[in-house]
Amino acid sequence: METPQSLSRKKSIFRHFSRRGQGDTSPAPLAEYPRPPRKLQRRRTGAPTDIPTPTALLEQRTAVAIDASKPRQPKIVAHVQRVHIIHPAHEHSKSSPPLPPSPPLRVLPKALTATPFSTKPLITSWDVFLPPSQVFTLYLGFLPQNMDDKWFIYSEGPDQAGKLKVHFHRGWTGMKFAELFVVMDTKGEGAGTIVGIKWNGGEEMNWMSEEEAKYMIRTACKWTLAVDLEDRK
Template sequence: MSRVNYTPFETPPATAQWGRTVTHDDYTKMLQGFQPQSMDDKWTIKADTPEDAQGNTVVHAYFGRQNYEEIALTIATGDPNKIECLDWATITKISWKVEHPGGTELTEKEAKERAISLCKGLLRCAMEEEEEEEEEEKEEEED
Protein backbone atom coordinates (compact mmCIF):
# COMPACT_ATOMS: atom_id res chain seq x y z
CA MET A 1 0.00 0.00 0.00
CA SER A 2 1.40 3.40 -0.95
CA ARG A 3 1.90 6.18 1.54
CA VAL A 4 -0.45 9.14 1.16
CA ASN A 5 1.15 12.58 1.17
CA TYR A 6 -0.69 15.62 2.48
CA THR A 7 0.30 19.10 1.36
CA PRO A 8 -0.14 21.80 4.02
CA PHE A 9 -1.33 25.29 3.08
CA GLU A 10 0.93 26.54 0.27
CA THR A 11 0.58 30.15 1.38
CA PRO A 12 -0.33 31.46 4.82
CA PRO A 13 -4.06 30.82 5.22
CA ALA A 14 -6.65 33.30 6.35
CA THR A 15 -7.84 32.62 9.89
CA ALA A 16 -10.85 33.63 11.94
CA GLN A 17 -12.18 32.86 15.38
CA TRP A 18 -15.36 30.84 15.28
CA GLY A 19 -17.15 29.59 18.40
CA ARG A 20 -19.25 26.98 16.61
CA THR A 21 -20.40 24.28 19.03
CA VAL A 22 -20.27 20.59 18.11
CA THR A 23 -21.90 17.53 19.67
CA HIS A 24 -19.77 14.62 20.88
CA ASP A 25 -21.24 12.47 18.10
CA ASP A 26 -20.21 14.97 15.39
CA TYR A 27 -16.76 15.39 17.00
CA THR A 28 -16.28 11.60 16.86
CA LYS A 29 -17.21 11.62 13.16
CA MET A 30 -14.67 14.40 12.55
CA LEU A 31 -11.97 12.36 14.28
CA GLN A 32 -12.72 9.39 12.01
CA GLY A 33 -12.26 11.59 8.94
CA PHE A 34 -12.98 10.66 5.33
CA GLN A 35 -10.85 8.85 2.77
CA PRO A 36 -11.81 8.96 -0.92
CA GLN A 37 -13.71 5.84 -1.95
CA SER A 38 -13.34 6.32 -5.71
CA MET A 39 -11.51 8.46 -8.25
CA ASP A 40 -14.54 10.78 -8.27
CA ASP A 41 -14.05 11.73 -4.61
CA LYS A 42 -12.09 14.97 -4.44
CA TRP A 43 -11.89 15.55 -0.67
CA THR A 44 -9.97 13.90 2.16
CA ILE A 45 -10.63 14.80 5.80
CA LYS A 46 -8.03 13.93 8.42
CA ALA A 47 -7.80 14.80 12.11
CA ASP A 48 -4.71 15.41 14.21
CA THR A 49 -5.50 14.25 17.72
CA PRO A 50 -4.72 16.52 20.66
CA GLU A 51 -1.02 17.15 21.01
CA ASP A 52 -0.92 20.56 22.64
CA ALA A 53 -1.41 21.43 26.30
CA GLN A 54 -4.90 22.77 25.58
CA GLY A 55 -6.02 19.43 24.16
CA ASN A 56 -7.07 20.94 20.83
CA THR A 57 -7.79 18.77 17.82
CA VAL A 58 -7.18 20.04 14.29
CA VAL A 59 -9.36 18.67 11.48
CA HIS A 60 -7.86 19.19 8.01
CA ALA A 61 -9.77 19.15 4.71
CA TYR A 62 -7.59 18.37 1.69
CA PHE A 63 -8.65 18.68 -1.95
CA GLY A 64 -7.57 16.87 -5.10
CA ARG A 65 -5.23 14.01 -5.87
CA GLN A 66 -2.27 15.90 -4.40
CA ASN A 67 -4.19 16.47 -1.14
CA TYR A 68 -3.72 20.23 -0.92
CA GLU A 69 -4.97 21.64 2.37
CA GLU A 70 -8.01 23.87 1.90
CA ILE A 71 -9.52 24.19 5.39
CA ALA A 72 -8.38 23.50 8.96
CA LEU A 73 -10.65 23.56 12.01
CA THR A 74 -9.20 23.90 15.51
CA ILE A 75 -11.52 22.22 18.01
CA ALA A 76 -11.47 22.52 21.80
CA THR A 77 -12.92 19.38 23.34
CA GLY A 78 -15.36 19.11 26.21
CA ASP A 79 -15.61 17.08 29.39
CA PRO A 80 -15.30 13.36 28.55
CA ASN A 81 -17.84 12.62 31.30
CA LYS A 82 -20.54 14.81 29.72
CA ILE A 83 -20.76 13.50 26.16
CA GLU A 84 -24.53 13.99 25.99
CA CYS A 85 -24.16 17.81 25.89
CA LEU A 86 -25.21 19.43 22.61
CA ASP A 87 -22.31 21.86 22.89
CA TRP A 88 -19.69 19.28 23.88
CA ALA A 89 -16.85 20.73 21.78
CA THR A 90 -16.23 24.09 20.13
CA ILE A 91 -14.64 24.93 16.79
CA THR A 92 -12.54 27.82 18.05
CA LYS A 93 -10.74 28.73 14.83
CA ILE A 94 -11.02 28.17 11.10
CA SER A 95 -8.12 28.54 8.66
CA TRP A 96 -8.65 28.43 4.91
CA LYS A 97 -6.98 28.86 1.55
CA VAL A 98 -8.11 32.23 0.23
CA GLU A 99 -6.92 32.27 -3.38
CA HIS A 100 -8.30 29.78 -5.88
CA PRO A 101 -7.79 29.23 -9.64
CA GLY A 102 -9.22 31.94 -11.83
CA GLY A 103 -8.53 34.65 -9.26
CA THR A 104 -11.53 33.84 -7.08
CA GLU A 105 -11.18 34.34 -3.35
CA LEU A 106 -12.96 32.45 -0.60
CA THR A 107 -14.48 34.69 2.09
CA GLU A 108 -14.75 33.79 5.77
CA LYS A 109 -18.48 33.16 5.40
CA GLU A 110 -17.91 30.90 2.38
CA ALA A 111 -15.14 29.00 4.19
CA LYS A 112 -17.43 28.35 7.16
CA GLU A 113 -20.26 27.26 4.85
CA ARG A 114 -17.89 24.93 3.00
CA ALA A 115 -16.62 23.45 6.29
CA ILE A 116 -20.17 22.73 7.46
CA SER A 117 -21.09 21.31 4.06
CA LEU A 118 -18.08 18.96 4.08
CA CYS A 119 -18.85 17.81 7.62
CA LYS A 120 -22.48 17.15 6.77
CA GLY A 121 -21.90 15.61 3.34
CA LEU A 122 -18.79 13.49 3.83
CA LEU A 123 -18.80 12.83 7.57
CA ARG A 124 -22.59 12.68 8.02
CA CYS A 125 -22.48 15.20 10.86
CA ALA A 126 -25.83 16.54 12.07
CA MET A 127 -24.69 20.17 12.38
CA GLU A 128 -26.98 22.80 10.92
CA GLU A 129 -26.08 25.88 8.93
CA GLU A 130 -26.06 28.78 11.35
CA GLU A 131 -25.46 31.86 9.23
CA GLU A 132 -28.76 31.81 7.33
CA GLU A 133 -30.85 31.64 10.50
CA GLU A 134 -29.03 34.61 12.04
CA GLU A 135 -29.42 36.67 8.85
CA GLU A 136 -33.16 35.89 8.65
CA GLU A 137 -33.63 37.01 12.26
CA LYS A 138 -31.81 40.29 11.53
CA GLU A 139 -34.00 40.91 8.46
CA GLU A 140 -37.17 40.27 10.49
CA GLU A 141 -36.02 42.75 13.15
CA GLU A 142 -35.39 45.41 10.49
CA ASP A 143 -38.89 45.07 8.96
Protein backbone atom coordinates in the same frame (compact mmCIF):
# COMPACT_ATOMS: atom_id res chain seq x y z
CA MET B 1 -71.96 -125.17 -9.82
CA GLU B 2 -68.30 -124.30 -10.14
CA THR B 3 -65.72 -126.67 -8.81
CA PRO B 4 -62.51 -125.72 -7.01
CA GLN B 5 -60.60 -126.59 -10.13
CA SER B 6 -62.49 -124.10 -12.26
CA LEU B 7 -61.82 -121.33 -9.71
CA SER B 8 -58.14 -121.99 -9.76
CA ARG B 9 -58.21 -121.89 -13.54
CA LYS B 10 -59.88 -118.48 -13.62
CA LYS B 11 -57.29 -117.20 -11.24
CA SER B 12 -54.57 -118.36 -13.51
CA ILE B 13 -56.22 -116.57 -16.47
CA PHE B 14 -56.20 -113.25 -14.49
CA ARG B 15 -52.52 -113.74 -13.81
CA HIS B 16 -51.94 -114.32 -17.48
CA PHE B 17 -53.35 -110.90 -18.46
CA SER B 18 -51.79 -108.92 -15.56
CA ARG B 19 -48.53 -106.89 -15.91
CA ARG B 20 -45.31 -108.63 -15.19
CA GLY B 21 -43.40 -107.60 -12.13
CA GLN B 22 -46.54 -106.38 -10.32
CA GLY B 23 -46.87 -109.59 -8.32
CA ASP B 24 -50.08 -110.23 -6.49
CA THR B 25 -50.39 -106.61 -5.25
CA SER B 26 -53.80 -105.12 -5.75
CA PRO B 27 -54.15 -101.81 -7.62
CA ALA B 28 -54.28 -98.60 -5.58
CA PRO B 29 -57.80 -97.66 -4.69
CA LEU B 30 -59.31 -94.60 -6.40
CA ALA B 31 -59.90 -91.45 -4.45
CA GLU B 32 -63.12 -91.52 -2.60
CA TYR B 33 -64.00 -88.03 -3.75
CA PRO B 34 -62.43 -87.21 -7.11
CA ARG B 35 -61.39 -83.54 -7.64
CA PRO B 36 -63.58 -81.68 -10.08
CA PRO B 37 -61.87 -80.23 -13.15
CA ARG B 38 -60.49 -76.70 -12.66
CA LYS B 39 -62.14 -73.92 -14.56
CA LEU B 40 -59.99 -72.26 -17.15
CA GLN B 41 -59.03 -68.66 -16.32
CA ARG B 42 -57.85 -65.94 -18.65
CA ARG B 43 -54.34 -64.68 -18.02
CA ARG B 44 -53.96 -61.10 -16.88
CA THR B 45 -52.44 -58.84 -19.47
CA GLY B 46 -51.42 -56.04 -17.04
CA ALA B 47 -48.71 -56.15 -14.44
CA PRO B 48 -49.72 -57.83 -11.16
CA THR B 49 -50.53 -55.42 -8.39
CA ASP B 50 -50.04 -57.77 -5.47
CA ILE B 51 -46.30 -58.19 -6.05
CA PRO B 52 -44.34 -55.92 -3.69
CA THR B 53 -41.96 -53.43 -5.26
CA PRO B 54 -38.22 -53.44 -4.44
CA THR B 55 -38.68 -50.21 -2.49
CA ALA B 56 -41.34 -51.79 -0.30
CA LEU B 57 -39.10 -54.79 0.29
CA LEU B 58 -36.28 -52.48 1.43
CA GLU B 59 -38.62 -50.61 3.79
CA GLN B 60 -39.89 -53.86 5.32
CA ARG B 61 -36.42 -55.29 5.74
CA THR B 62 -35.35 -55.64 9.36
CA ALA B 63 -32.22 -56.99 10.92
CA VAL B 64 -32.68 -60.11 13.04
CA ALA B 65 -30.26 -61.07 15.79
CA ILE B 66 -30.51 -64.56 17.31
CA ASP B 67 -28.98 -65.29 20.67
CA ALA B 68 -27.49 -68.81 20.25
CA SER B 69 -25.14 -68.73 23.23
CA LYS B 70 -27.64 -70.70 25.35
CA PRO B 71 -29.13 -73.50 23.21
CA ARG B 72 -31.37 -74.81 26.00
CA GLN B 73 -33.12 -71.46 26.52
CA PRO B 74 -35.79 -70.27 24.08
CA LYS B 75 -34.45 -68.27 21.18
CA ILE B 76 -34.64 -64.50 21.44
CA VAL B 77 -35.41 -62.54 18.30
CA ALA B 78 -34.84 -58.80 18.36
CA HIS B 79 -35.97 -56.46 15.62
CA VAL B 80 -33.58 -53.57 15.00
CA GLN B 81 -34.48 -50.55 12.95
CA ARG B 82 -31.99 -47.85 12.01
CA VAL B 83 -33.09 -44.24 12.29
CA HIS B 84 -30.96 -41.51 10.71
CA ILE B 85 -31.30 -38.07 12.31
CA ILE B 86 -30.23 -35.14 10.15
CA HIS B 87 -28.91 -32.26 12.23
CA PRO B 88 -29.35 -28.83 10.65
CA ALA B 89 -26.12 -27.07 9.78
CA HIS B 90 -27.04 -23.85 11.59
CA GLU B 91 -27.08 -25.47 15.03
CA HIS B 92 -23.31 -25.01 15.38
CA SER B 93 -23.60 -21.32 14.56
CA LYS B 94 -26.25 -20.87 17.26
CA SER B 95 -23.98 -22.30 19.93
CA SER B 96 -21.18 -19.79 19.24
CA PRO B 97 -21.89 -16.07 19.80
CA PRO B 98 -21.55 -13.75 16.78
CA LEU B 99 -18.32 -11.86 16.39
CA PRO B 100 -18.46 -8.22 17.51
CA PRO B 101 -18.13 -5.62 14.76
CA SER B 102 -14.65 -4.27 14.23
CA PRO B 103 -14.13 -0.74 15.64
CA PRO B 104 -13.80 2.10 13.12
CA LEU B 105 -10.27 3.10 12.20
CA ARG B 106 -8.85 6.60 12.36
CA VAL B 107 -7.56 8.06 9.10
CA LEU B 108 -3.84 8.81 9.27
CA PRO B 109 -2.19 11.89 7.70
CA LYS B 110 -0.01 9.68 5.48
CA ALA B 111 -2.96 7.72 4.10
CA LEU B 112 -3.01 10.00 1.03
CA THR B 113 -0.46 12.31 -0.55
CA ALA B 114 -1.42 15.82 0.54
CA THR B 115 0.15 19.28 0.33
CA PRO B 116 0.13 22.06 2.96
CA PHE B 117 -1.19 25.57 2.46
CA SER B 118 0.44 27.06 -0.63
CA THR B 119 0.03 30.65 0.55
CA LYS B 120 -0.40 32.37 3.88
CA PRO B 121 -3.81 31.23 5.18
CA LEU B 122 -6.55 33.39 6.64
CA ILE B 123 -7.77 32.87 10.22
CA THR B 124 -11.06 33.78 11.90
CA SER B 125 -13.10 32.72 14.91
CA TRP B 126 -16.13 30.44 14.75
CA ASP B 127 -18.52 29.27 17.45
CA VAL B 128 -20.21 25.93 16.71
CA PHE B 129 -21.26 23.41 19.35
CA LEU B 130 -20.48 19.74 18.65
CA PRO B 131 -22.11 16.81 20.48
CA PRO B 132 -19.85 13.86 21.37
CA SER B 133 -20.90 11.85 18.29
CA GLN B 134 -19.88 14.65 15.92
CA VAL B 135 -16.57 15.20 17.72
CA PHE B 136 -15.81 11.50 17.36
CA THR B 137 -16.69 11.58 13.64
CA LEU B 138 -14.34 14.51 13.03
CA TYR B 139 -11.69 12.70 15.06
CA LEU B 140 -11.89 9.62 12.74
CA GLY B 141 -11.79 11.61 9.48
CA PHE B 142 -12.52 10.35 5.96
CA LEU B 143 -10.38 8.60 3.33
CA PRO B 144 -11.57 8.88 -0.31
CA GLN B 145 -12.00 5.59 -2.19
CA ASN B 146 -12.78 6.77 -5.74
CA MET B 147 -12.94 9.92 -7.87
CA ASP B 148 -16.46 10.72 -6.63
CA ASP B 149 -15.11 11.34 -3.12
CA LYS B 150 -14.07 15.01 -3.14
CA TRP B 151 -12.53 15.34 0.33
CA PHE B 152 -9.67 13.91 2.35
CA ILE B 153 -10.15 14.63 6.08
CA TYR B 154 -7.96 13.69 9.03
CA SER B 155 -7.32 15.04 12.53
CA GLU B 156 -4.43 15.65 14.95
CA GLY B 157 -4.75 15.50 18.72
CA PRO B 158 -6.33 16.03 21.08
CA ASP B 159 -3.61 17.20 23.42
CA GLN B 160 -3.82 17.45 27.21
CA ALA B 161 -5.84 20.68 26.90
CA GLY B 162 -8.38 18.96 24.62
CA LYS B 163 -7.34 20.84 21.46
CA LEU B 164 -8.17 18.95 18.25
CA LYS B 165 -7.16 20.14 14.77
CA VAL B 166 -9.12 18.85 11.73
CA HIS B 167 -7.51 19.15 8.26
CA PHE B 168 -9.46 19.37 4.98
CA HIS B 169 -7.82 18.52 1.61
CA ARG B 170 -9.09 18.03 -1.92
CA GLY B 171 -9.66 14.34 -2.58
CA TRP B 172 -8.18 14.17 -6.09
CA THR B 173 -5.35 16.73 -5.82
CA GLY B 174 -4.46 16.63 -2.09
CA MET B 175 -4.42 20.43 -1.94
CA LYS B 176 -5.19 21.79 1.53
CA PHE B 177 -7.91 24.38 1.78
CA ALA B 178 -9.02 24.57 5.46
CA GLU B 179 -8.45 23.67 9.12
CA LEU B 180 -10.89 23.51 12.04
CA PHE B 181 -9.86 24.28 15.62
CA VAL B 182 -11.91 22.24 18.08
CA VAL B 183 -11.74 22.25 21.87
CA MET B 184 -13.27 19.11 23.37
CA ASP B 185 -14.13 18.03 26.88
CA THR B 186 -11.72 15.19 27.55
CA LYS B 187 -12.90 14.64 31.15
CA GLY B 188 -16.63 14.63 30.48
CA GLU B 189 -18.81 13.04 27.78
CA GLY B 190 -16.56 14.25 24.95
CA ALA B 191 -18.58 17.17 23.57
CA GLY B 192 -16.70 20.00 21.89
CA THR B 193 -16.83 23.41 20.27
CA ILE B 194 -15.39 24.79 17.03
CA VAL B 195 -13.52 27.93 18.11
CA GLY B 196 -11.76 28.94 14.89
CA ILE B 197 -11.14 28.28 11.20
CA LYS B 198 -8.10 28.66 8.93
CA TRP B 199 -8.51 28.51 5.14
CA ASN B 200 -6.71 29.13 1.87
CA GLY B 201 -7.87 32.46 0.53
CA GLY B 202 -5.31 32.60 -2.27
CA GLU B 203 -5.54 32.42 -6.02
CA GLU B 204 -5.81 28.57 -6.10
CA MET B 205 -9.16 28.85 -4.28
CA ASN B 206 -10.28 31.88 -6.30
CA TRP B 207 -9.75 34.29 -3.38
CA MET B 208 -12.22 32.46 -1.14
CA SER B 209 -13.96 34.63 1.46
CA GLU B 210 -14.84 33.74 5.07
CA GLU B 211 -18.47 32.94 4.27
CA GLU B 212 -17.44 30.82 1.30
CA ALA B 213 -14.92 28.93 3.42
CA LYS B 214 -17.50 28.19 6.13
CA TYR B 215 -20.02 27.09 3.51
CA MET B 216 -17.50 24.73 1.92
CA ILE B 217 -16.58 23.21 5.29
CA ARG B 218 -20.29 22.74 6.14
CA THR B 219 -20.82 21.03 2.78
CA ALA B 220 -17.82 18.74 3.22
CA CYS B 221 -18.89 17.73 6.74
CA LYS B 222 -22.51 17.14 5.73
CA TRP B 223 -22.00 15.06 2.58
CA THR B 224 -18.84 13.25 3.66
CA LEU B 225 -19.21 12.80 7.43
CA ALA B 226 -22.99 13.32 7.90
CA VAL B 227 -22.22 16.11 10.38
CA ASP B 228 -24.37 19.26 10.38
CA LEU B 229 -22.56 22.36 11.65
CA GLU B 230 -24.90 24.98 13.10
CA ASP B 231 -23.84 28.33 14.54
CA ARG B 232 -24.84 29.15 18.08
CA LYS B 233 -27.53 31.80 18.39
